[in-house]
Amino acid sequence: MARLSRLSVGTPVALELLHPGSSWRIDAPLNLYSHWSGTGLATQAWAGRALQVLGQAAPTGKRxxxxxxxxxxxxWIDPRxxxxxxxxxxxxxxxxWSESAIAERLPAVLAFAEAARQQANxxxxxxxxxxxxxxxGFIEAAYAAAGVWIPRDAYQQERFCQPVAVAPGCYGLLRPGDLIFFGRPQRCTHVGLYLGQGRYLHSSGREHGRDGLGVDGLDPQLIDPVSVHYRTELRGAGRVVRCHDGSTLP
Incomplete structure (x- = not known):
């Protein structure tokens, strides 16, 4: 770790200690932004997560x-x-975790997901x-709640998972806890959590008929607007059989 001699484990953060290579554990929620300026979120981190400083502060001196x-x-974070x-x-x-250990944790993944759905969101x-x-973010948080780390974004999660065959009306190989991927032919842009019997739970925006978490289905007989829209964008499905090792993703 760069300049570790200046630090010891447990040292409280100070702005002058946030040098490249230093690692920190947070005890309060934190927003990470997609750029050195602006309000666009990249992701959020909950208390207990850890981060590493990659570079010096931005030219603005703020992030x-x-x-x-x-x-x-x-x-990007505001160091303050x-x-x-x-x-x-x-x-x-x-x-x-091993594949079998991950499978044992799927009830906790599904319990987190259902509890989240019950809240106003x-x-x-x-x-x-x-x-x-x-x-x-919902999918990663559900797995993390069970102690299983997977990548953050939908297209990364698709690459990370073991593929499972799926098609509208043909989902017999899926298991609860599998991930369902949607998007364009060129790229995965959306993901849901499979619940069983053709149903999946996902967070989607108002442009596709909902604003938040809800349950939709792969059965072609379902004609509600959200299910119909996402069936037309179905790309495939995947199973989480390994844990992310913390390495940087492209």
């Missing part, structure tokens, strides 16, 4: 480039948001703290 250690996800809410750590080793781009989520 700092970091990556979250559990999933390698990058973003860390004051009083972060302590130095000596990096972090991810817990890598809206779709939030970049949302992963809840009650407001985007599609992939």
């Amino acid at each position: 700092l480039r970091v990556r979250l250690l559990e999933d390698g996800y990058p973003g 948001d860390l004051l009083g809410h972060a302590r130095c750590i000596a990096g972090q080793r991810a817990q890598l 809206h779709y939030l781009w970049g949302g992963s703290l809840g009650p407001d989520f985007d599609c992939s």
Whole structure:
């Protein structure tokens, strides 16, 4: 770790200690932004997560480039948001569960998802703290609640999973806890959590008939607008059979 001699594990954060290579564990929720300026969220981090500083502060002097250690996800933060809410750590080793251990944790994934659905919520781009989520932030949070780390974005989750065959009306190979992927032929843009019997839970926006978490289906007999829209964009499905190791994703 760069200049680790200046730090010891447990050192409270100070702005002058946020040098490249230093790692910190937060004890309060934190917004990560998609750019060094503006309000667009990249993702959110809940208390207990860890991050590593990637570079010096932006030219404005306001934001700092970091990556979250559990999933390698990058973003920009206001370093002042860390004051009083972060302590130095000596990096972090991810817990890598076996495929069978992950399967044993799926009831906890599904329980988190159902509890989230019961709360009042809206779709939030970049949302992963809840009650407001985007599609992939919701999926990552559900798996993380069971101690299983997967990538942050839908297209990354699609690449990460073991493929499972699926088509509208043909979903017999799917298991509860699998992920359903949607989008254009060129790219995955949306993801849902399979519940069984052709149903999946996902967070979607108002432009497709809902604003937040809801249950829709793969059965062609379902004619509600949300189910119909996403069936036309169905790309495939995948099963989580491994854990993310914390390396940086492209």
